[in-house]
Amino acid sequence: MKNIKPTLVLSCICMAVALILSAINMITGPIIEAQRNAAANEALLEVMPNGTGFEELTDLASLGLPESITNAYKETSGNGYVFRVVSTGYKSGMVIMVGIDAEGKITGTKCLETQDTFGKEPQIDNTYNGQSLADFAPNMITGATMTSAGYRDAVNTALQSFVLASGGKLDPAITLEGKITELAPGFTAPEAIETSGSFKKILKASNDAGFAYISSDGETAFLTLVSATGACAVFDAEGNAVTDAHADLAEEAKAHASANQKSYTEDLSAKITRLYADASEITSIETPLFNTVVSAVSFKSNGADYYGFYSRSSGYKMMDVYVIIDANGAIANLDAKAFFFDEEYFHVDDTVNLTDYKNGFVGQNAVGDNAMISGATMTSNAIKQSTADAFDAFNSVKGGAQ
Amino acid sequence: MKNNKLSILLRGIIAENPVLILILGTCPTLAVTGNVTSALSMGLAATVVLICSNVVISALRKVIPDTVRVPCYIVIIAAFVTAVQMLLQAFLPSIYEMLGVYLALIVVNCVILGRAEMFARKNTVLDSAFDGLGMGLGFILALFLMAFIREVFGAGSFMGIELGFMQMFKIPVLAAAPGGFLVYGILIAIMNKLTEKKGGVKKKSFSCEGCPSASVCTAKTCLNNEQKEEVENA
Structure with a gap:
């Protein structure tokens, strides 16, 4: 019995306190809540000054x-x-x-x-x-x-x-623009250029690997790709090839591309004649790919067939890579206008013997890891990409269209 | 009678100043005296809680059984602190932000529990209210004094307003935590020196009797426990 009174008193005090506090909370609760929201909305208001809630x-x-x-x-x-x-x-x-x-x-x-x-x-x-x-x-x-x-x-x-x-539908042209890098992986950083003809937008690959043309009437849209080596394809909004059904688009795009495409064939031919003094019958060939190859030729030297590919891939800087592949599909020569090993962060030029490095590719018939120079990852990756694209181009020419 | 009330009021401000003489509520004193604004807000919040809890505890002093009085006091104090907290958060959010966790810690501020134990449970409601007000003013005064020294001489500003001429002479350590201890120590020393001349303060409340556990504590058991510990540690 002695313990009942203290227990009762403490319980009563606790209950009274709880009641009073809940009453205060009923008044202050909504105000505090509103303040919290206001704080959260502050960042939103900064970008939408006339927003209310x-x-x-x-x-x-x-x-x-x-x-x-x-x-x-x-x-x-x-x-x-x-x-x-x-x-x-x-x-x-x-x-x-x-x-x-x-x-x-x-x-x-x-x-x-x-x-x-x-x-x-x-x-x-x-x-x-x-x-x-x-x-x-x-x-x-x-x-x-x-x-x-x-x-x-x-x-x-x-x-x-x-x-x-807001419940609208995106113009399929916008979705298609995002598909360019997927469909034409070699088109580095496409940039919009002046439009012409029936095209809504024309984009030019910054490595000159080709052009992308977007045409749209707001409902249906098409993406036409023309590569520097002459490949041309038309895709619908879902990314399916519909070249045959839309030959008019392909023709128009091709015409525009041939008028605006910077040619690298002369440069490649000059390089080949420097490497192979007896090179003859240098002929431009078409590759059906949309990769980093900007020019492809076939030529003869010392009685054998060779293929030359000029690839522009983006590493530390834009790399101009020449890959010569013999008739058996093995690299006969690899060179670049400039290797940027010395300009990369680690300045690895002292440790790289450029002649050995280039010779390391000779005889390869698939992409190897010898392209990788530790400390010059960006450049190495670009060279690797170029060799891979040259092999793809070679295979597409030798094995027929893919 | 009126004189009596006045003396209760004044006692808290100087003779039994909770911070500088009774050395109670040290934690918030050191923590919030970095600038005058937060010191004053803390002082005011604590004073409100102190007066209210003193009044309620004094009013209930005949109802609350001795055995559960400390839990009861804590519940009552916590209720007022929570109420102040909610009201500040709703109506003065900047002060709520500034005081941070120390606001909630008013619950365990020794000044408040100490006054409940030492004064409110033995005196009338009106006397307790005056005691709360006096102690609260003493608390505010001490906090203001410390914060004034620390902010003006440590940060070269007053209530957040930069004092141009102080920028050359400020002593940054005063605004930092060690400076808090330093200023606190010096103020206590000065206070001791001043009261000493008057014949010294009867530090009745400063002795064992001032301890919230005094009534349930027998010095004997304390000693025994200490001795026990000593034996165990040895």
């Missing part, structure tokens, strides 16, 4: 938004959307917020996180304001190309996501 969209995948969109917010009064995009500049992990109003115009962009060290992101913040998918123009900062490109991609992704999030 934001509601986060769940299930982004069902809207068809790309994976690089980590969060999407809808402005509650219908003023548009804010997207949080993760992009890759020089390094991955670049987080950019993009606000887009109801008309699809950018209201603000801001880089929240970056691993790039130049610190140029603030210079790009908000420079895209007012642009929409139709008049999107990349803002490239000199000296920070990779960062600018990462930023550009993020903004572009956000603009496309806006169309999807």
Whole structure:
């Protein structure tokens, strides 16, 4: 009995306290909640200054938004959307917020996180304001190309996501543009050039490996690829080859390409005559591939057949690689206009005997690992890519069209 | 009668200043006195809790059984602290952010539990309220004094406003943690020196009697425990 009173008193005090505190919580709870939301919305407001409230969209995948969109917010009064995009500049992990109003115009962009060290992101913040998918123009900062490109991609992704999030459908031409690197892996960093004829957009590979032509009427779109070695193919929105059905597109693209394509055959022929003094019957050949080979020839020397390939692949810098392959498919000669071993970070030129390195390829009939120079990975990878593409080109010529 | 109330009030401010004489509430004192604004906010928050808890504990002093009084006090103090916390978070979020975890730690601030134990449970509601107010003012005063010295001479600013002429002479260590101890020690020394001249403070509350556990503690068991430990350690 002695213990009952203390227990009762303590319990009563606890209950009274709980009641009072819950009453206070009923008053302060909503205010605190509103403040929390306001803090979370601060970043959103920065890219959409006239936003009033934001509601986060769940299930982004069902809207068809790309994976690089980590969060999407809808402005509650219908003023548009804010997207949080993760992009890759020089390094991955670049987080950019993009606000887009109801008309699809950018209201603000801001880089929240970056691993790039130049610190140029603030210079790009908000420079895209007012642009929409139709008049999107990349803002490239000199000296920070990779960062600018990462930023550009993020903004572009956000603009496309806006169309999807607001229930629209993307112009298939945009999807097709993303397919260029997949269908033509040798077309390094395609850049838009002046359009002509019936094409909506023309892109030129920066290594001169060919052109990509996009035609679209808003519903159906086609991608026509023309390589520097004469290959031509037309693809539909799903990436299926439809060349035969759309020969008109192929013809038009070919005509444009032949008028604008920079020829490397002369350069390759000159190189061959330097290497093989008796080279004769140097004839340009067509390869049906869209890789880094910009010129292919066949020639005769000392009574034997040879094939010469000029590949431009991007390593530390653009590499101009000559690969001569004999009739049996083995490398007879490999050279490049310049090896950039000395310019790469580790300056490995002292340890590399260039003659030995080049001779190391002779006799190979498949891609080997001898291309790899430790400390010059970028250049090595480019050379490896070039040899691989030369072998592919050789096989496609010898074994007929693939 | 009025005189009595006044003396209760004044006692807390100087003669029995909780921070500088009773050496209670040391943790928040050292932690939040880096700048004047947070020191004042902390002082005010603690004072509000102190007055309220003193009043409630004094009012319930005949209801609360001796055996469970400390849990009861803690629940009551915790309730007021939580209430202050919620109200600050809702209406003065910047101060809530600034005080951080030390706000919640008011629950275990010795000044508050100490006054409940030493004063409120033995005195009337009104006297307890005056005691709480006096102790609270003493706490604020001590905190303000420390924060003033640390911020002005350590950081060269006052309430966050930079004082141009102090920038040349500031002593950064004062604003850092060691400076807190340094200033605290010097202030206690000065306080001791000042009160010594007046014939010294009767440190009644500073002795064993001031300890919250005094009533359940017999010095004998303490000694025995100590001796036991000594034996065990040996």
